[in-house]
Structure formats: structure tokens, C-alpha cells
Amino acid sequence: MGLSTALQIDADTKNYQILDSVKYASAYAYIYAIRNNILNSGKVYYKNEFPWRVRIIKNDSVLNAFCTPGGYIYVFTGILKFLESEDQLAGVLGHEMGHADYRHSTRQMTKMYGIQVLLDLVAGDRALVKDISKSLIGLTFSRNHEKEADDASVRFLCPTPYNSAGGAGFFEKLIKEKPTKTPVFLSTHPDPGNRIESYYEKKAALGCRNETDFKEAYQKMLTSLP
Numbered sequence: 001m002g003l004s005t006a007l008q009i010d011a012d013t014k015n016y017q018i019l020d021s022v023k024y025a026s027a028y029a030y031i032y033a034i035r036n037n038i039l040n041s042g043k044v045y046y047k048n049e050f051p052w053r054v055r056i057i058k059n060d061s062v063l064n065a066f067c068t069p070g071g072y073i074y075v076f077t078g079i080l081k082f083l084e085s086e087d088q089l090a091g092v093l094g095h096e097m098g099h100a101d102y103r104h105s106t107r108q109m110t111k112m113y114g115i116q117v118l119l120d121l122v123a124g125d126r127a128l129v130k131d132i133s134k135s136l137i138g139l140t141f142s143r144n145h146e147k148e149a150d151d152a153s154v155r156f157l158c159p160t161p162y163n164s165a166g167g168a169g170f171f172e173k174l175i176k177e178k179p180t181k182t183p184v185f186l187s188t189h190p191d192p193g194n195r196i197e198s199y200y201e202k203k204a205a206l207g208c209r210n211e212t213d214f215k216e217a218y219q220k221m222l223t224s225l226p
């Protein structure tokens with residue numbers, strides 16, 4: 001299901017302009033290195049089962065990232081340029097990878113469509129695949145799943161050199177800058193309440209001590225984006 005959603009996004013060049021992985025090899029290498037730090041934390045359950053493939057979508061007005069079931073990660077240039085340091089991006093990736101690792105979308109879809117529809121899908125109903133892929137992209141998570149993904153982000157980052165509450169940086173900057181349009185991130189990832197606080201609480205509870213933000217490396221990566 002995740003793969004067919006990913007294939008559909010990749011083919012929809014009108015809505016998703018994916019950055020060429022050769023032309024923008026350095027930006028891709030940078031994000032893959034962050035992904036590898038998360039995977040090598042030893043905390044990702046489906047580390048070896050999912051591909052955890054990354055695609056960058058060129059659209060500066062979209063503050064969002066998402067991950068399909070089965071671990072196909074998409075990051076918009078809008079959120080890359082909004083963030084300021086590597087620990088913040090690691091936090092956002094950790095959150096998205098957390099949703100996939102907990103199989104949140106799959107569970108939500110089962111609730112929405114029922115298990116029989118998903119079984120028909122696996123059996124190869126093509127019209128259904130298209131329909132379901134569409135609703136997967138705009139799927140809204142529950143507040144409970146949001147909290148789980150935030151906590152997963154801290155758990156994944158804790159053994160890495162990053163500030164493990166990096167994911168809070170996105171929300172701190174939102175509060176500071178008050179963008180006029182609601183970021184897409186918030187429409188598909190509802191606020192579970194006291195999100196910033198909860199990142200720092202989880203960090204303290206797990207005793208995570210590392211604080212590196214790799215801000216300079218991040219700013220350098222941004223200059224390679226179109």
C-alpha cells in the first residue's frame with residue numbers, strides 16, 4: 001500500500017515536483033545521513049523491513065513532510081527552508097518515521113475502510129489503490145498518534161549526537177513567526193497539546209544529554225537547494 005502510494009506521488013509530476021537525485025545529490029546525501037543516524041539509533045523497529053527512501057519535493061510554500069506506510073519519506077523544500085538546524089530536521093524526520101514505524105496510517109486506514117477493503121487492495125484492485133492512495137496522502141492522524149510520533153522522535157534521537165528535542169524547534173519557530181497560512185503539517189498532524197513541553201519532558205525522562213544542532217552544516221545544505 002505504501003509503495004503504490006509512493007509510485008503514485010512520484011508519477012504525479014504536476015502536484016509533486018521531485019528534486020532530481022543526481023543534480024541535487026549533496027542535499028540528498030545530507031538528508032540520508034540524518035536518516036541513517038536515526039536508523040542506527042537501534043530504536044527503529046522496522047529498520048530493516050522498510051526501505052526508508054527519501055524524496056525532496058520542490059514547493060517552498062508547503063511546510064510539511066510525510067512518510068507513507070512502509071517508510072517512503074517525502075520532505076518539501078518549504079519545511080527545509082523554514083527549519084534552521086540539523087537537529088530540527090532530524091526531529092521532524094524522526095516524527096514522520098515514528099508514524100510509519102508505529103504503522104499509524106495502516107491502523108487509521110483499517111478503521112476508516114475496514115479490513116476487507118484493505119484485503120481487496122492487497123489482492124490488486126487498481127481503482128481502489130488509486131482511491132486509497134489519495135486519502136493516505138492527506139490522512140489526519142489522531143492526537144494520540146501525534147503524541148506517540150513526537151515521543152518516538154525523541155527516542156530515536158536520544159542515542160545520536162543531536163539535541164533529541166529537535167522536533168520542538170519547528171513548533172517554537174511557528175510560535176515566534178506566526179506564518180499567515182496554517183502550515184499543512186498542522187492540518188494532517190493535529191496539535192496534541194503542549195507539544196513543545198512534551199518534547200522536553202520526554203527528553204528529560206529519557207535522560208538524553210546530547211545537544212548538538214549542526215546549524216552551520218544545515219545552513220550550508222540549504223544553499224544547495226533550488
Ligand SMILES: [Zn+2]
Binds near residue numbers: 095099145149188
Ligand atoms: Zn504527525
